[in-house]
Amino acid sequence: MRLVSLLPSATEIIAALGLLPFLVGRSHECDYPPEVKALPVCTRARLNAQQSSLAIDRVVQELLRAALGIYDLELATLQALKPTHIITQDQCDVCAVTLPDVQRAIADLLEPPPQLISLQPHCLEDIWEDIRRVGLTLGVAPDPLLTVLKERMRACQRRVSDRPRRQVVAIEWIDPPMASGNWIPELIALAGGENMLGTAGKHSPYIEWSTLLAIDPEVILVMPCGFDLERTRQELDQALQTYPQWQQLRALQTGQLYILDGNAYFNRPGPRLVDSLEILVEILHPCPEPKFHGVGWRPYVGPSMAKMSDEG
Structure with missing residues (x-):
């Protein structure tokens, strides 16, 4: 081959x-x-x-x-x-x-x-079916891989099963803003969150700033398609200067706005979506020793916040 x-x-x-x-x-x-x-x-x-x-x-x-x-x-x-x-x-x-x-x-x-x-792929089940089809077409049994991936997902569900669900908005593009659709709402639900924008299995929709402000979610996850952590931070810094509406968001004021590596993880419909789920669990229901912190995600600290921290 x-x-x-x-x-x-x-x-x-x-x-x-x-x-x-x-x-x-x-x-x-x-x-x-x-x-x-x-x-x-x-x-x-x-x-x-x-x-x-x-x-x-x-x-x-x-x-x-x-x-x-x-x-x-x-x-x-x-x-x-x-x-x-x-x-x-x-x-x-x-x-x-x-x-x-x-x-x-x-x-x-x-x-x-x-x-x-x-x-x-439009949803998680589509992704598992794609993995199965690629394996069978190319002469490789897909079941061992799928079994491992799905068991890791079940472990995440067990970990958050008794935790309160947190209101979450995931952002797939910063300017103009888009909410995350496709498989991201499913991952948020599996990680113990309540997805507030975007629909599972549907393309990611453009949204208005007023919509995001009206929802004012507890947690905001910024995961632009194709951007790594550093590029996401740069774009978010610029958005805060261009659109001061961001400053009114509860998640920003309470330190619950996070930047995520949308390029490596969340927007790639393959095996590392299970890593993405584990990242979401770390964010929404923190553990003592996060596996991915600093690699796939980090809390967002904007320029003005960093300046206040240095002075204080």
Whole structure:
């Protein structure tokens, strides 16, 4: 087998199933496990990801309105790799190369055509089914992996079963603000929280600042798609200056606003969503020795708060 993965979550599924030796190409965003960074890159973005959140959103909307993809395939690289299987997605035009783009490319360039495996996750059950389908298609029994993942999830549920549920809003994009949908509401519920915005199994919706202020949740989780902790902190610092409404939020005033690594964990529909659940349990129902603190999440301390702390 010669596998090419065109999205990070698929690369992580391949690795978790023990198929990494067969992976010959990746997307430009595939970065875990770290050894995949040495593989040829088969995609590139049409936008500058170093722009502000607002600028990125505007470019994305312009590309979508023009019926243009946000990503391009490196066709020469793909042709040279001669994959037997390509794993792509048909869930989100913003997340990775779209299925129609891949279908057109292999029809024109590759002979014999590789087998396409297209992932379409909207909820946790979809993700487990994608893992099962990838394993069975590639000749690997998925049940041992799924059993371990689901037992870890059950352990999280047992830990919070007698804890009071906390009101939570998860933010998938800062400017303009979007609430987290898809599998995130399910993870919040499993971690002992009550999700206040966004619907399980549905795409993440844009929201108004007034909506967030009206709900004024106990806990706010900021997990922008594609951003790590440091980038999330920078964007949130800027949002606090641009939109002073944030200062009125109870979660900010009580130290219950958290930044999370949305790139590595929460927005990748693969095995590390169980790590994401464990992170949420640490946040909503703190334990004496958190496993992930400083890696996948940390409390947010804004510029003005840090200054007050230094002076006090």
